[in-house]
Amino acid sequence: MKISINGLHKAFESRIRLGIMSALAVNDHLDFNSLKDLLDVTDGNLASHLKGLEKEGFVGVKKRFIGRKPNTKYVITENGREAFDDHLSTLEKLINSQK
Amino acid sequence: MKISINGLHKAFESRIRLGIMSALAVNDHLDFNSLKDLLDVTDGNLASHLKGLEKEGFVGVKKRFIGRKPNTKYVITENGREAFDDHLSTLEKLINSQK
Numbered sequence: 001m002k003i004s005i006n007g008l009h010k011a012f013e014s015r016i017r018l019g020i021m022s023a024l025a026v027n028d029h030l031d032f033n034s035l036k037d038l039l040d041v042t043d044g045n046l047a048s049h050l051k052g053l054e055k056e057g058f059v060g061v062k063k064r065f066i067g068r069k070p071n072t073k074y075v076i077t078e079n080g081r082e083a084f085d086d087h088l089s090t091l092e093k094l095i096n097s098q099k
Numbered sequence: 100m101k102i103s104i105n106g107l108h109k110a111f112e113s114r115i116r117l118g119i120m121s122a123l124a125v126n127d128h129l130d131f132n133s134l135k136d137l138l139d140v141t142d143g144n145l146a147s148h149l150k151g152l153e154k155e156g157f158v159g160v161k162k163r164f165i166g167r168k169p170n171t172k173y174v175i176t177e178n179g180r181e182a183f184d185d186h187l188s189t190l191e192k193l194i195n196s197q198k
Contacts (some may be wrong), residue, residue: 008114
């Protein structure tokens with residue numbers, strides 16, 4: 001019985017990235033602090049993983065001003081949603097192979 | 100809705116380690132080449148991840164001679180099975196939160 005790990009994407013190999021994608025997949029958009037609270041991670045960790053996911057094209061960044069204050073929102077991209085769905089369905093097959 | 104990633108274990112973040120643990124969890128023991136074929140990975144990658152899992156105490160190594168030839172078998176340890184089950188159930192909750 002071959003164990004398929006090919007469907008698992010290297011970009012999602014970190015727990016924090018799994019958390020970021022899960023959060024963005026079920027929210028229209030989230031700002032930095034909401035993500036930080038949701039995932040209970042440090043600023044540095046969150047910033048570096050967001051940057052990595054942005055470089056992959058899986059997370060998009062929307063910047064605007066609210067009054068005089070800059071506001072940054074993060075969103076999942078279509079590519080990100082597709083790659084993450086593939087990743088999760090491969091994980092699900094792997095989990096079911098254990099039952 | 101808090102996204103819990105705490106139940107995810109850092110030792111299982113790599114796809115190859117997920118594959119190794121999945122294979123060992125459903126087999127009494129496997130030797131190096133069987134693991135390599137099952138997972139379709141290079142010798143170097145497999146060896147380094149097996150070493151890492153062994154250091155964590157999640158994989159055990161059994162060495163013996165078959166005739167004059169040395170034979171090494173890998174097994175999942177009780178700690179490994181427990182930690183991996185926790186990891187998979189956290190992943191399952193994360194996947195279900197997407198449905």
